[in-house]
Amino acid sequence: MNELTVSVSPHIRSARTTRSIMLDVILALMPALVASVFIFGARTLLLTAVSAAACVLCEYLWEKGHKMPITIGDLSAVVTGILLAYNVPVSMPVWQLIVGDAAAILVAKMLFGGIGCNFMNPALVGRIVLMFSFTSEMTAYVFPKTSIDALSSATPLTVLDKLDMSALPQLLYGVHGGVIGETCMIALLLGGVYLVARKVISPAIPLSYLGATLLFTWLFGGAQPILAIFSGGVMLGAIFMATDYVTSPFTTKGKLIFGLGCGFITAVIRVFGNYNEGVTFAILLMNLVVPYINDLTMTKPLGGVTEK
C-alpha cells in the first residue's frame, strides 16, 4: 500500500507543449509558403523570414527589458510573424512590415501580459495597424504574370460578380492577385487537414466559419457564394487565425457560435460594406466577445445543481 501517490490535479499529463503545438502550426503553414514562392516569387521568403525574426526579437527585447522570463522558445512569436507576413502583398516594404510586427507583439501581446493574455489575435492587430497606416502599400496587390484571364486584373473579391464556377480551379491553385499567404486554397486546406489530423485545432471553428460565410453571403444576395469562400482571406483566417487558442472559445458549442459570428460579420462587410474583405474585422470583433461566449457555454457538471 506504500505505492499510492498522492498529488494535486492535473493527474493526466500529455507530452504536448506550447512549443510542439506551435511547431505543428508552422509546419501546417509551410505549404502556403511554398505555393506563394511559385505564385509571387522568392521575395515572399524574405518577408516571411524578416517578419518572424522581428516578432521574436520584439518579444525578446521586451522580456529582457522588463526582466521577465524569456518565452521566445515557445515559437508563438514565430507563428505571429509568419501569419502577419502572409497578410501583406509581396511588394510590401520591409520596414513597414516590421512596424506591423512591433505593433502585433508589443501592443497586442506584451502590453497585455504576453502569451495567453492577449485578448485579440496579435497578427490581425498588426494587419489592422498596417492597413490604416500604409493603405496604399497594403492594397497594392501584385498579380502573377502566369495568369491570363479576368483574375489577373483584380483580386477575385473585387470582380466576384463577373466570375462563374469555371474560375474555381484557378482559385484553388491561387494563381491570382492578393496577399502572399491567402491565395492558394489547396495549400491552406492541406495545412488545415494536417492540423485537424494532429488534433491541434478542432474543425468546429473553420467549418462553422466557412459554412456561415457561405450561408450568409447567399442569404444577403452576394455574388457567387461558393466562390466567395475560396477567395480573399477567409480560408487563411478560418483555419489559422480564428482557431488561435488564446482568443477562441473553449467548448465546441462556443466554437460553433464563434465561427458563426465570424462568418456573419465577414458576409455583412463583404456584401454591404465599403471594404472588399471583412475577415480581419470579423475575427477581431468576435475575439472581443469570446469571454462572454465562454461564460454562456460553460459545460455543466453531470448531475450538478443548477443555480437558481
Place this chain on the structure above:
Amino acid sequence: MKKKMAILKNGLFTENPVLILVLGCCSVLAISVTVKGALGMGLALTFVLVCSNVVISALRKLIPDQIRIPCYIVVIATFVTIVQMVLEAYIPELYKALGIFLALIVVNCIILGRAEMFANKNTVGDSFFDGLGMGLGYTMVIVGISVFRELVGNGTLLGYRIIPEGYQIRIITQTPGGFFCFACAMAILIAALDKKGKKFNPQIGCDGCCGNCNLGCTSRTPVTDKTSKEAEK
C-alpha cells in the same frame, strides 16, 4: 507664495486634469493631431479657465447654491465667446482648425469641474493659480501628445517637414492612434510620479468622503464605526 506654487504644481502634475482626473479628453483626442491646433486649443482653454475661475471665485458668496451651475455656465460662455470672436477676427485659420471644439469649451468638464471643486470654495488668488496650473497642465499634455502624433503620423512639426514623405505611420494621426498615445502619456506621467518604493496614488479630487461613494478608486478608506454610527443618526 509656497501654497500658490503647490496649487500650480498640482494642476500640472499630481492632479493633471487630463491624465489624472481624466477630464476634457474629447478635445485632447480630437485636437492633438497638429501641434499648432493643440497649442491654440490649450491657450484658449487656459485663458477661459483662469478668467472663469477668478470671476466665479469672486462671486462665490453672491451665487445662490441652488442655481450655481447655470451661473457658472453663463460666466464660462461669456469668456468662450470672447475667445471665439478674437480668434475669428485675428487668427481665422486657427479658428477654422479648432472648429466646434472651441465652442465646446463652454461645456468642457475641466472648467466646470474646477469651478465646482475649487473656485467656489477658495479665494480669488488661489483660484487664479489653480486655473493657471490646470490650464497649463492641459496645454502641456495636448501639446506633448500632438508633437508625437504630428511627427510620427504626418512627418512634420508645426507644419515643417522633418521626416521625408513616405515614412509616416498614419494610424497615429487617426482615432486609434490618438487613444494609444493618450494611454501612453497617462502611463508615462504616472510612472514619473511613482516615488521609489511608493506607488503614486491619485486622489481623484474628492474630499475623502468615502462613505457613500460608489467610485472604485484605489484610495478608498474603509468606513469607520464612528462615521457609520453618525450616518445612522
